[in-house]
Amino acid sequence: MARVCFPNSELDWGTMAGTYEAQNCTLARALELIGERWTLLIIRDAFYGVRRFNHFRDHLDIPRAVLVERLATLVDNGLFVREQDPDHAARHLYDLTPLGRDLWPALHALLSWGTRLAGPNQLRFVHVTCGTEIDDHGDCPACHVNPPPADIATEPRDGKARGRTDAVAVALRQRHTLLQPLDAVL
Amino acid sequence: MARVCFPNSELDWGTMAGTYEAQNCTLARALELIGERWTLLIIRDAFYGVRRFNHFRDHLDIPRAVLVERLATLVDNGLFVREQDPDHAARHLYDLTPLGRDLWPALHALLSWGTRLAGPNQLRFVHVTCGTEIDDHGDCPACHVNPPPADIATEPRDGKARGRTDAVAVALRQRHTLLQPLDAVL
DNA sequence: TCAGTGAGGTTCGTTTTCCGAACCCGAGTG
DNA sequence: CACTCGGGTTCGGAAAACGAACCTCACTGA
Incomplete structure (x- = not known):
């Protein structure tokens, strides 16, 4: 597995391979x-x-x-x-x-940005404890907290979630809490 | 420029090309x-x-x-x-x-996540009005606001910012507000 | 006025990666 | 004991990345 060359700002990885502490x-x-x-x-x-x-x-x-x-x-x-x-x-x-779970904020930020391109996401992300849709910062506007993914559920934005017919896509037409294994539903 | 095929959850882009509204x-x-x-x-x-x-x-x-x-x-x-x-x-x-500027939250979230891999970033991001380093959510912990990039400055975390010698890397060794053109310094 | 330089690209041949279809093998099933 | 399913591997062709060379235009300095 060759090292992917994503050069950084200040240091050359070719000569710095392995020294992550000095990485900027x-x-x-x-x-x-x-x-x-x-x-x-x-x-x-x-x-x-x-x-x-x-x-x-x-x-x-x-x-x-x-x-x-x-x-x-x-x-x-x-x-x-x-x-x-x-x-x-x-x-x-x-x-x-x-x-991996710590990537949620970055993932959600990208997803939110995508709505500026293509309109709202077809899946809504709601705070499980109150049902309110979370905002672009990932906060629940009702509870004023920043719920972790385990406290967030997905549900179709409107009834007409259609298109893919694979098992995962179908399972996601029901409300479903993030990180909960879908295996049971499949 | 061929369309990059990043399939989505519910719809097949091959058949949906151009209909961004129905996109999820x-x-x-x-x-x-x-x-x-x-x-x-x-x-x-x-x-x-x-x-x-x-x-x-x-x-x-x-x-x-x-x-x-x-x-x-x-x-x-x-x-x-x-x-x-x-x-x-x-x-x-x-x-x-x-x-493009709206990508700042996503960019900063990814950068913050990267610190879990490689230790702190060599450039600090500070709130220009108070000098406090912003946290992982992009908030200023002192002012309790979420500053836009134009209110954030970069500065080397410690004195020993070394490595690259190109003009941009050198210019970034001084404190510098985001989105301010570097042209003047170069 | 004319060689030289720097800026922003093109072109081209080689290497890497992606893709998709075919194949494979072990575990469960009828 | 055939058949299917799950999770891969293999292979050949297409696309993309790479790096070095080249090219044109605008400015500079002598």
């Missing part, structure tokens, strides 16, 4: 892990509760080999853990680690 | 514009005040052809404007539009 451009460092194509969409799906290889595959229409590679680097870098499915010997489960 | 996955839409390699680093440099082709080039060590292409799509998509330099007929200036 943390954006470049972040992009080295999550800046590749598909990666952020895989992480989004993980927040939605997707855990299995084929569910990522079906929902994203991503080439198998690319998904294998992305999941491997996400596991290598500590954003995901891969474990055996206790109920099915032949299955694996991919779960976000705390490091 | 705004993250996929956002990544279509800023998810390609180098793009977010170019935008970061624009926040730092970089405006000229060769300054992006020198600071990022990006291949010329790639930079040409990225700037063109950023202009096409309304994140940057390209204008003549009034003082030098042979120069162009690239500036962030309001749409």
